[in-house]
Amino acid sequence: MSSSTENHDQPTVTVLGLGPMGRALAGAFLEAGLRVTVWNRTAGRDRELVERGATAARTAEEAAAASGLTVVCVVNYDAADAILRRPAVTDTLKGRTVVNLTADTPGRARDTATWAADHGISYLDGAIMTPATTIGTPDAVFLYSGPEHLHHDSRPVLDALGGAHTHLGTEIGRAAAYDIALLDIFWTAMAGYAHALAVARAEGITAQELAPFAKGIAAILPPLFELDVEDIDNGNYTGDLNPITSTVSTMAHIIHTSEEHAIDASLMRAAEGLARRAVGRGHGTDGFLRVIEIMNPR
Numbered sequence: 001m002s003s004s005t006e007n008h009d010q011p012t013v014t015v016l017g018l019g020p021m022g023r024a025l026a027g028a029f030l031e032a033g034l035r036v037t038v039w040n041r042t043a044g045r046d047r048e049l050v051e052r053g054a055t056a057a058r059t060a061e062e063a064a065a066a067s068g069l070t071v072v073c074v075v076n077y078d079a080a081d082a083i084l085r086r087p088a089v090t091d092t093l094k095g096r097t098v099v100n101l102t103a104d105t106p107g108r109a110r111d112t113a114t115w116a117a118d119h120g121i122s123y124l125d126g127a128i129m130t131p132a133t134t135i136g137t138p139d140a141v142f143l144y145s146g147p148e149h150l151h152h153d154s155r156p157v158l159d160a161l162g163g164a165h166t167h168l169g170t171e172i173g174r175a176a177a178y179d180i181a182l183l184d185i186f187w188t189a190m191a192g193y194a195h196a197l198a199v200a201r202a203e204g205i206t207a208q209e210l211a212p213f214a215k216g217i218a219a220i221l222p223p224l225f226e227l228d229v230e231d232i233d234n235g236n237y238t239g240d241l242n243p244i245t246s247t248v249s250t251m252a253h254i255i256h257t258s259e260e261h262a263i264d265a266s267l268m269r270a271a272e273g274l275a276r277r278a279v280g281r282g283h284g285t286d287g288f289l290r291v292i293e294i295m296n297p298r
């Protein structure tokens with residue numbers, strides 16, 4: 001069998017956007033034997049992919065015309081709009097499927113779904129929850145929302161990306177909403193870690209010295225994410241083992257130590273302020289998560 005015949009039998013996919021993530025997606029599709037067409041705003045980022053067998057399109061519309069399914073992965077939805085909403089691209093995508101793996105807000109996902117419906121484009125929204133290095137491996141995590149049949153029909157192509165693919169429901173903003181909630185955890189934790197390193201350095205402790213203990217602190221969190229989840233959903237926040245009055249005191253120590261070293265403590269001041277408000281409203285014996293009700297009263 002000639003290689004061209006082999007290729008002809010393979011599913012096709014187009015990837016728009018060749019940043020680190022777009023390149024990883026296109027690379028995994030190639031690795032799985034799909035016929036891959038790629039395009040990126042700035043020329044030259046496709047070189048290695050083309051060497052591995054991808055077809056380089058001269059324009060986004062040419063790329064979109066090459067496949068029934070187009071995966072978009074660019075910096076945000078302003079960038080995705082700049083590509084998809086050009087009339088030539090929109091016209092080409094009519095009757096085809098777009099899977100948007102670009103990260104942005106649930107509102108932007110809903111707006112894009114409306115645009116797609118208005119132009120006869122099948123639209124699935126998605127979020128990638130793991131780094132580019134995981135793509136094509138069992139560690140990759142993809143979330144989707146939108147029409148179930150579209151997710152089902154796209155799976156033979158998307159599965160080539162490896163990892164776990166979860167459809168979260170038909171409400172198109174849901175994947176982005178999970179993405180936001182999960183990135184909220186990640187970046188708030190990273191901000192805390194950066195602050196901890198700044199304070200530790202001021203006290204003569206290196207990142208290397210702190211690392212083993214930092215890992216121990218981080219390991220406390222995963223079990224907490226599963227603890228009392230039903231109570232949390234019902235607005236009950238037990239503080240039996242660690243009342244919020246005690247938390248406020250611990251947070252104050254962090255603030256005082258930071259400010260003694262002239263280190264900005266505004267992150268911790270914000271958290272401590274929420275905790276103090278919960279205490280002020282008579283919830284001092286509850287746990288720290290009572291602050292959820294301060295931020296978003298039910």
Ligand code: NDP
Nearest residue numbers: 017018019020021022041042074075079102103128131132
């Ligand atoms: P970036 O977020 O830096 O996105 C770079 C891509 O966006 C390039 O293709 C770039 O094109 C394109 N782009 C930017 N502005 C425009 C524009 N105005 N018009 C057209 N294209 C534009 O890199 P990543 O590839 O890493 O990320 C892509 C998406 O994947 C993001 O939404 C990110 O949050 C998400 N993601 C990334 C992860 C990672 O590990 N990298 C992990 C999980 C999610 P050009 O080359 O021309 O500048």
